[in-house]
Amino acid sequence: MLFHSTIRKELARSFGATLVVLVTVVVTMTLIRTVGEASRGTFDPTDVMIIMGYTVLSDMPTILSMCLFIAILSVLTRMFQDSEMVIWFGSGRGLVSFIRPLFRFAWPILVVIFVLAFFLLPYAFGGIEDLRDRYEKRSDIARIEPGQFQESASGDRVFFIERNSDGAQSGNNVFIATKEADKETVTSARAGEVEVVGSDRFLVLHNGQRLERTLGKSEITVSEFERYGVRIGADDASARSYAPATASTTLDLLRDPTAKNLGELAWRIGLVLAAINFIVIGVAASGMNPRAGRVTNLAFGFLAFVVYFNLLILGKSWIESGQISFGLYLVALHGGALALGLAWLAKRHNNWVLRLPRRKADPA
Incomplete structure (x- = not known):
């Protein structure tokens, strides 16, 4: 269908360009930080590239979510700016009609985020801990x-x-x-x-x-x-004697539901749920104000992304300290974000306007 294929092609171009830029920035920042840690004796300087690879791999779920959100927001905002939305609205397509093609485009990315969050994150963090532990046990x-x-x-x-x-x-x-x-x-x-x-x-x-x-x-x-x-002394070839929650497999977290393990599990689940919610929020937040330009929407998107992921980090620490329960946190944050996004989308799709009741004029 022309409607679906047009949107998916433009989303693919925007997503690819954003991914290249963000990965380049993250790799550069990670390299600087890793070299600094190696100079302080945290791990072997010869392992800098391996540590950097593990670190970038652990950041990929966040990078992919941000790329997906920026791609959706920028493409739909451009369509508003170039009056393409007027054509689609005139043909009977509303904002809700964009949800289906967006999820058809995003589902492979969501699957990759799921695999990274639940299976590759513990592998990456475990590799980093193994290299640090081996360096500490050197001769x-x-x-x-x-x-x-x-x-x-x-x-x-x-x-x-x-x-x-x-x-x-x-x-x-x-x-x-x-x-x-x-x-x-x-x-x-x-x-x-x-x-x-x-x-x-x-x-x-x-x-x-x-x-x-x-x-x-x-x-x-x-x-x-x-x-x-x-x-x-010779090199100590013994295995690592401890396993932090970040390096534990998802199955191990489920088998031992301590506060730290539940906090890490909430973080991994949150990475996937946040990516899904950003699709809805991206559609609801798209738009164009001729006086403000496209920068306003992108700035709002970046702010929303930062706030959401900071709440993920805070929620992990809250669960670990026992300030909030695991289930309540997931429902409150991700369920609340989804409900807010759907309500905002429904308002824009149906052109609902909130009007305050007028006061009756007093008779003279």
Whole structure:
């Protein structure tokens, strides 16, 4: 049908252009944030691109919802501006008639949002947590950075190396501070190198001295050495010992309905329901004011999107803190948004006008 095909073609062009722009912006912002976190030691700098990919994947439901909303709002507003709506209205088509072609266009996007929200979000967040956990469990030698004090994985040693070779297996001016049960030691050496003995790795120091002090005593033992070996920890290959709600599968959230899990489940359900509601709100909000231009509608759409998704975030925290129940929140927010959108659409479709009753003039 001409009516349906015309709208869907224009929506596809607008949606595609908006998606390219938003993905580019999100990728750029994510890259900047990820590089900053890597520089602070949150995860391995070599994993920046992987972390960025997981982060963008976790943001895709929000991006797709926003692209769909902007595409609907901009296309229908343009049709008002170019007087195309007059033609469709004159042929017996009202605003409600746009709901069907819009959902026919949007249903594949809604399916993608559903799959992302319920299946791929935990995969993306789980991948990020695995990379961070693996970086936290790296070996002591992997933690050493020239010119920086670094703590060991167990937290009982502090390393410092002035500079090292390209292979990172040797270095100069090494400093190690160790705190054991009732003893503190400070070891310094002119040079050091890594040697493998059997299944263990040792940091072999050359030409240095060792200061040892027992806690609670003032005596300090000083010893010099030409060669001294210190056993260093290896990589911890154990699996991640915790699973945050964001990294839990939807089935696990349903099996264990704690407050945190219900908050995360409400967020995932909300991503899908919000996308559906934005289709109705986009039709109801479309229009054209010749004095204000198209920017007004797009600004309103952006404001409505920000408010709606902020309420999703707030609702998640409210459910986790027990301030509101899971079912009441879903009905109040998403049901209320749908009812408001349908009422607004019905008003515009039927040209309802709210008029205040006039006061009768007092007789002279």
